[in-house]
Amino acid sequence: MIRAVLEPGGDAATALYIVAFSLFIVGIKQGTHPTTAKRGNLIAAGGMAIAVVTTLLLDGMGNWGLIFLGLGIGTAVGVIASIRVQMTEMPQMVALYNGVGGGAVALIAWSEIRHGISLGEDFPLDELIPVIFAGIVGSVSFWGSNIAFAKLQDLIPTRPIAAPGQQVINAVLLLAIVVISVVLAIDHESPSQGLFILLLVLAAILGNLVVLPIGGADMPVVISLLNAFTGLSAAAAGFALDNVALIVAGTLVGSSGTILTLEMATAMNRSVSNILFSGFGGAPSGGGGGTGEEKPHVSIGAQDAAIKLAYADSVVIVPGYGLAVAQAQHAIKEVADELEKRGVTVNYAIHPVAGRMPGHMNVLLAEADVAYENLKEMEEINPEMSRTDVAVVVGANDVTNPAAKNDPDSPIAGMPIIEVSEAQEVIVIKRSLSPGFAGIDNDLFYEPNTSMLFADAKAAAAEIAAEIGNL
């Protein structure tokens, strides 16, 4: 077996850890462009290999059988999961990874406390405080992520689930967690393991209660936020274990999660606290309502749509999550291929919250072989809209609603939208006129230059592609 050679906390080990986290930073930096991102990912993986090997070589390492058991199980699960997962399921997978990451941190924190107590050691505060923090945040992330996973996987209802007085319960839980933490810190010469376990349990309950009331449409924010939490918990574990690799890597993850959280919240024009504590997603009774009086709208068939598209110069496709639900990515790509054969320029306008997590729609379209250059961000495509002949909205709703711009009283007022109504003509492929997640009517459907194609996205796209081919 490997001889333990490196002194824990020694210069050699620290130097190797520094190399490791530098490679993480280089790896992420290469992730700024798709042509280098793949190499960047390998570089980061190389950094991880160095960090793991360094740790295995530390003096005092033992229990090799269990170490390899853990590595073996984790590797097997990771390999199988990453090969089997569908791209539509990426949000669930990231939620699960957030969860196991947070869970690992909570377990490490527990083990640190337990081991210290059994040795009768005095905990210096600069070690105990990070351990407590890591335990709390790790536990909240683990349980919160499990709920997020269950919601995304439809194991539990995606609509907000909340008990009356929920805010009060959460506040009491949070207060109890703070009080117990303070008690543990005051008693740092011999902290009670029982109290620490109680802390983990309360944090677990809090994690469940905070995520349960959040609606499906707000999941991109929740996943990003839990991502940030797990990062912070890893950094805290790094403080407790005096390990620079953990501190830097955890902080990188924390920064990433924070940036994504803020970006998602901005794209919904809501504050993070509003998303977490208001139970939006299902508040208005939406759904079947509003069918009583139908406002005048233009309805067309696949053939008309094909003609409009085939004789256009430029077409912008605006996909929403409905497209992914209908598994219509490939069918839409076929339409685009047919149009490109005829010399029509086709681009895709992607709203930041078009999928179930940041950047999700881009991955779904990339899977359908849509070229990276044709995936346009909202800010990039909006100025082009007035020069676009036909905008095709597929499975998207609220993110195209002009009310966000024109009606200051609308619930989504101020939300950045893809300005499809600026295009010469708009075709909306949708099953009915029903409202989207925000539960409000979409004015776009009733505009004079909008045509509605009532159909399943996949079937409609296949039909349109065939019609264009026949023209």
Next chain:
Amino acid sequence: MTEITIFVLAVFVGFEVISKVPTTLHTPLMSQTNAIHGIVMLGGLIVLGYADDGLEYLIGTIAVAFGAINIVGGFMVTDRMLGMFARKPKPKVKAASSASRPGAAEEGSGK
């Protein structure tokens, strides 16, 4: 205090680097940061390394397994996704996708 210094600098580096990642690549960014978060496996290895009773063995082994899931699953699924973005007219695509298996490298170095 040194550790606080490292932390604060890392916050600035993190924000600087990550804010340059385009929206289009945010899903791979997230799965990659999941993988980097797998660094907590080091903590698992350290606590398992010195564990000396049944419960600590159990806790440590689960922590190591969780960390390994993050590392292997995270890097591999990121690689798979980025392959879809890179995949384009270029003919050398096949070679690139079969040669790159970060998870496998990880697995090898662990054993």
